[in-house]
Amino acid sequence: VGWLDGREERAWRGFVSLQQQVRRRIARELQRSSGLSEADYEVLVHLSEAPDGRMRPYQLGRVTQWEKSRLSHHLSRMAERGLVERQFCPTDSRGSFVALTQEGRSAIGAAAPLHVEDVRRWFIDVLTPEQLDALAEISETVLEHLAAEGDEGACTS
Amino acid sequence: VGWLDGREERAWRGFVSLQQQVRRRIARELQRSSGLSEADYEVLVHLSEAPDGRMRPYQLGRVTQWEKSRLSHHLSRMAERGLVERQFCPTDSRGSFVALTQEGRSAIGAAAPLHVEDVRRWFIDVLTPEQLDALAEISETVLEHLAAEGDEGACTS
DNA sequence: CAAGATTGAGTAGTCAATCTTC
């Protein structure tokens, strides 16, 4: 339909398929082996890397790049499941903290090695070191341009 | 949390971010400029490339890799919006056809050049030809392994 | 009124059950 030449089309379609298939496969395995969704995993990883296993929701929003409301809904569901808990923030009463529970800590501890194993199996280990470097550079290049253009868009006034 | 070395982590995290950001940006533009979601666009492209602008749902399911029920729900919504229509299949009464309407044809015709423009702007044009080739190869390699392992998984018995 | 955060309504996707025809 649209016009990309052969090389361009091959790269773009390849990227789109790659992304869909890899995510699907890895998400399915994560769910099966650990009962966690990609979203759960991401939240738990960030919390487990934070001091005291807790963060302010707005910080979590920044690192995950999620909408505020998505984050809030998701944290509520995770709290119901006992993976995280909400805490008061003494220095700013508007805000709160989200903290890993003991159960959340166990969950991420158990899930992480299995997940890394899958990432290796279906992604890392089938590529050469040169390909890994190339992919990293490609990613960084595109992401820089996206970030730059995103800022421009805002100042048309 | 998990254990990947520096190079591996850089490649994997880069890929994950790349994928999220690029899809988000391009999907947003598509919605804004043409009123279509990624899913709408995908269906319309496949139909527009098919003979007579129509396909059997199970064929659409194969090319999109969607679940049957997702496809069915989505086609119902698109039919309500007038983008596609359902038709009877004379040779197999179990099944049906999904066909592009005039409106659907206009929609994809208008959307495609704008969409390709965006893909170029944020993806193709910021990479070198060598990078495009490298990405295509990476994609094909990983996809082959996924396809191969997927088949193995089924025969543990 | 900005910032931090939550809520509710509407839309999209998933899973299991169902229906019809081969």
Next chain:
DNA sequence: GAAGATTGACTACTCAATCTTG
């Protein structure tokens, strides 16, 4: 009974509106 397809209930995400404190 299996293939082609749809439906309904449930879960997840988005958008706009809201609430509270700084």
